Structures are given as C-alpha cells and as structure tokens.
Amino acid sequence: MMDYRRRVIDDVLDELVAELPAIELHGPKGVGKTATAQQRARTVMRLDDPRERELFASDPARIRAADHPLLVDEWQRVPESWDVVRRAVDDGIGTYLLTGSSVPLEAPVHSGAGRFVTFRMRPMSLLERGFAEPTVSLGDLLNGSRPEITGSSRHGTRDYVDEIVRSGFPDIHGLAPRARRHRLEGYVDLIVTRAFPEQGLVVRRPGVLRAWLTAYAAATSTTATYQRILDAATPGLSEKPARSTVTAYRDVLEQLWMLDPVEAWLPGRNHLARLARAPKHQLADPGLAAHLLGADQSALLGGGEGPVPNLRDGTLLGSLFEHLVTLDVQVYAERSEARVRHLRTADGAHEIDIIVERPDGRVLAIEVKLATTVTDHDVRHLTWLRDRIGDDLLDTVVVTPGPHAYRRRDGVAVVPAALLGP
Structure with missing residues (x-):
C-alpha cells in the first residue's frame, strides 16, 4: 500500500x-x-x-x-x-x-x-499525523534516567485546536472542513442506526442516544457520574430513559470501542490512602467529541460553551486538549508496555491528569495545562505525589501547547505536546 x-x-x-x-x-x-x-x-x-x-x-x-x-x-x-x-x-x-x-x-x-x-488501536497520535518531530521520548521518561529535556515547537494553541477538530481517524483527518463535518456526522449516524442493531440493540429513541453521547462528550476528561450525564442529556424530559436503557447504551458503546475511559490508578504498594475509583470519561477520539458538541475552531478559541451541558471545571478546550494529549500517551505507552491511568484523591484535594504505570508499579506523572507558561501552582500536585511515593515516581511532566521543552529548577519537565513521542 x-x-x-x-x-x-x-x-x-x-x-x-x-x-x-x-x-x-x-x-x-x-x-x-x-x-x-x-x-x-x-x-x-x-x-x-x-x-x-x-x-x-x-x-x-x-x-x-x-x-x-x-x-x-x-x-x-x-x-x-x-x-x-x-x-x-x-x-x-x-x-x-x-x-x-x-x-x-x-x-x-x-x-x-x-x-x-x-x-x-486508537486514532492517530500527533506523531502519526505528521504534526511535528518529537524530541522527548515517553520511553526515556519511563526508564527513570531523567533525560535532558530540549526542543522547540513552532506550533501554538490554534494549531492544536485544528488537530482536535480534524480528528485522528486516518480517512477523515485530511478532509476539508465541510467534508470532515459530513464524515463525522455520518460516523455518528452509522453507530446509532447500524452498529447498535448489529450489537443486538435497536434504538427506539435515537434522539435520546444522541443526547446522551453529547452529554458524555461534554463530560470529557472529568469523572462526572453517569447520573449527572443522564440528567444533562435529558433536561426537562418528563419520562427519562430507564437506568437499564442507559446502561445498555454504555455497554454497546464499549463493545464498539467508542468509549476510551481512563481508569483510576490504584497502586498496589499502599503509598496512598483514599483514592477515588471513578474513571475519567473520554470518547475514542477528541474530534468526535468536538463534533458532537458542535465545537469548531472559532467556538473553541472563543471559549464559548454553546448550548451543551457544562459538566467540567474549566473550559471545553482545556478538556479536549487533555483528551488529545491522553490519546497520544495511550498510543506511545503501548510500545513501552505501560498502562495509562489517572489519580484523584477521594476528597478531590489532589488530582493528576495522567499516570503512566510500568509493569513493576513505578510511575510517570503527567499534568496537562492549556497555559503556555508553567507556574509553581501548576506543578503542586506533582510535587505532592513526589513527596508521597518517593523513588516509585520515575519523573514528572507538564504537557502544554507552549513553544519550548525544558526542565524547571524543581526537576519537573515541561514539554510541548508536539514534542512528545514514543
């Protein structure tokens, strides 16, 4: 080929x-x-x-x-x-x-x-799309050697927004905006009208399923409860779908690999007590989530939420950028035989966007920030985790849309998303 x-x-x-x-x-x-x-x-x-x-x-x-x-x-x-x-x-x-x-x-x-x-197999990472040439290896970060962090990227926030809405599906990514929107809409329609029946579930109220998918997309990169997602999908609806119906929706979407939740990290060495167990919600592709929410480049850059439920803390763009980075890390971690998780304490006082766990239980901690500069406040959860688990923490990273890769004086690596590779 x-x-x-x-x-x-x-x-x-x-x-x-x-x-x-x-x-x-x-x-x-x-x-x-x-x-x-x-x-x-x-x-x-x-x-x-x-x-x-x-x-x-x-x-x-x-x-x-x-x-x-x-x-x-x-x-x-x-x-x-x-x-x-x-x-x-x-x-x-x-x-x-x-x-x-x-x-x-x-x-x-x-x-x-x-x-x-x-x-x-997941949609294409930024590397697979030909977006940039990485200078920082996830594999090197996972080997515990604390590699030198260098490199510069010419890409900025607008370029990442473009990649989010382009989608990582190979046959969709390169299309012009109008064609891309039609293909993504056709993809959603295919799932509802054909894939669900093929999995043994005929959707009698496709509008409700579409609304549930949209609410799930709005909950991207959060641990919102499924009840909150259902309530957001059916505001004002006097006869809400039964819990069993919504559970069936979720089960079929999982069977179709359309959901790609990030499970909670539950370390086996008991370093930490009272960690939350809820998964972080993500669809298979951030471009699909953006399409369901009707969020194009101008809407995301303008910060508008549109007529969709807001189940997040922070902006929709921040949630979708985290989804894009998580997709990349999932793809790269496969080559290192590592698992991708997230961390959140039960009281919500501390959370870390991505935990990459080696088979021996040692971890790499990654925060995703939409800001192009990184402050002490941005790394507070990373330093908290370092204090708690010591040598089991291989390295700490903040991924941003900024221009330069470097190590801060406290040892935290700052890496533009474009420069992170396998």
Missing part, C-alpha cells in the same frame, strides 16, 4: 509477528486496523463480505492452507472463526492476524488466553 501512514504500533507488530502465532487488533471503526494488519499479511479473509463469510462457512479449514500470515478481518462477524484459528494455532499451523471493530454477540468457546495477544 503506497500511501500507508506508519503507526507507532507497527514497531511492536514488526517485532512480534515473527514470534507469536496469533495477534488481534481491536478498536473503533476507521482507526486503521485493517491497513496496519495488511502490511504484514500475505492473505486477507474479509468476513464483513458476505461471499467471504459463505466461503468460510463451507470450509473453515481453508484458513490452514492459506498463504500465511493470514489476516482475518472483522472476525467478530463470524465468532467461530476465533476458535478455528485457535485450533490451528494449537496444531502449530500458520500465523494469524485478526482485526475486530466490536465485541461479538456470541463469545468464542475459548478465550484464546495463552495463544492470542491483543492490542487496542
């Missing part, structure tokens, strides 16, 4: 495909799973094609005779394909890549544990 745009996960796949018999890539529609898997597949079986499904049903064992590596695309359309691949792997036959845009209604008989390795 001559126009393929290389992704960060390609480095991981290049290493693992030769070593592992079965790898699954899952994530929302349109993030590029198929294109990425095709880079290392010799044969492609597209199970979203009725003819391919019929061929598979007539002779499932044909996957063994294919030219390998074999890509089984949209495997969830024929859930038994998972077990067919698993048996082939058990017999030592072939190398397989599977891609899926939803969780199948009927789970495979066997989980695939010990045979399948799974990765979530």
